[in-house]
Amino acid sequence: MSSTTNPSIYEILDDRFRTGRCANGDERLETLHDDCRWSEGPLYLPAWRQLIWSDIPNDRMLRWDEATGAISLFRSPAGHSNGNTLDREGRLISCEQGNRRVTRTEPDGTLTVLADRFEGKRLNSPNDAAVRSDGSVWFSDPDFGITSDYEGFRAESEIGACNVYRVDPGTAEVRLVADGFGGPNGLVFSLDERQLYVSDTRAGRIRVFDVRENGTLSDGKVFAEAADGISRFDNIRFDDEGRLWAAAMAGGVHCYDPDGTLIGRIVVPEAVSNITFGGPKNNRLFITATTSLYSLVMSVTGARRYQHEAAQHVAR
DSSP states (O other), X not given: OXXXXXXXXXEESSHHXXXXXXXXXXXXXXXXXXXXXXXXXXXXXXXXXXXXXXXXXXXXXXXXXXXXXXXXXXXSSOTTEEEEEEOTTSOEEEEETTTTEEEEEOTTSOEEEEESEETTEEOSOOOOEEEOTTSOEEEEEOSTTTSSSSSSOOXXXXXXXXXXXXXXXXXXXXXXXXXXXXXXXXXXXXXXXXXXXXXXXXXXXXXXXXXXXXXOBOXXXXXXXXXXXXXXXXXXXXXXXXXXXXXXXXXXXXXXXXTSOEEEEEOOSSOEEEEEEEXXXXXXXXXXXXXXXXXXXXXXXXXXXXXXXXXXXXXX
C-alpha cells in the first residue's frame, strides 16, 4: 500500500464544501492497488470487510481485504463486468458488458440472469445498476461494451438506442423507463427514493427524474452539467446529507449541493471512473481510476442503503 500526498487534494469551490466538513478528511489518497487495465464498479461488502471491483478489459473482478490489505481474484472470467451492487438480501448484482446482461449471484455461487433482452432484442452492454427498497432492479444500458473489443465484444446494437430499464421484482418484466441518452452510465436513488439520478457520459450531464408510485419516471430535467471541458460523468453516489458525489473522469470527484451547485472537488492523479462509500463507518470513499484503486477516509458519511424503507418503518 502506498500513499499520494497532495496539500490541495480538496478543491473548495463554494463555502458549503468547507462548512459541510467535506474537506476535513485525510489529506492523502491511499493507493490500494495499481495493476489494472481499466478499473470500475467498486462495491464494499460490510459483512466481509472487503471491496470487490471490476477490471473490465482483463475480464476479471478483484477483491481487496480491509483487515489484511491483500488483493485476490474474485471472479474470472467475469463477463467483462462493469457496475456492481447488492440487493436487499445481500446478493451481488453485476452488469456484464461482455455477456450483455444483468446477473445476480446466489448464495451457492450460481448466477441468475435478471435481464438480457428487451422486447426480444439483446441489450447493448449493461453498465450500472441500483436496487430500490421494493426489490426492483434499475440499470443503464449504453453501448460502451459493443463499440469495440476492448471492454466487451464488438457488435451492432439490436435496440438501436441507449436507455435505462427497470426489472420488476414480481414479474421479472424488463421495462423501459427513460430514454434520450447519449450514453447513460451511473444511476442512484435519492435518499427518500422519490427521485432517480442518471449520469449521461456522452452528453456531459446528470439528469434527475421523479419516480412515480407505479415505477415509471417523469420526463426528467438536468441536475448538473460538466462545463470545464475535461470532466465526463461516470457513476454517482449520495452522502447521508443529500450531497451528490460524481466520478468525473479527468475532473476527479465532484461534489454537488442538493440544489445542483458544484461546491468542491477531490483531485485524483488518474481519470476517475467510479466511487463508492464503505468501511465500518461508511465514511471511506473508494475510488477506481484508470489502473488503480484508491481510498480516502473522510468526515463525510455515505448514504444508508434503503434509507427510505428504514424511515417508513420508524414512522409506523
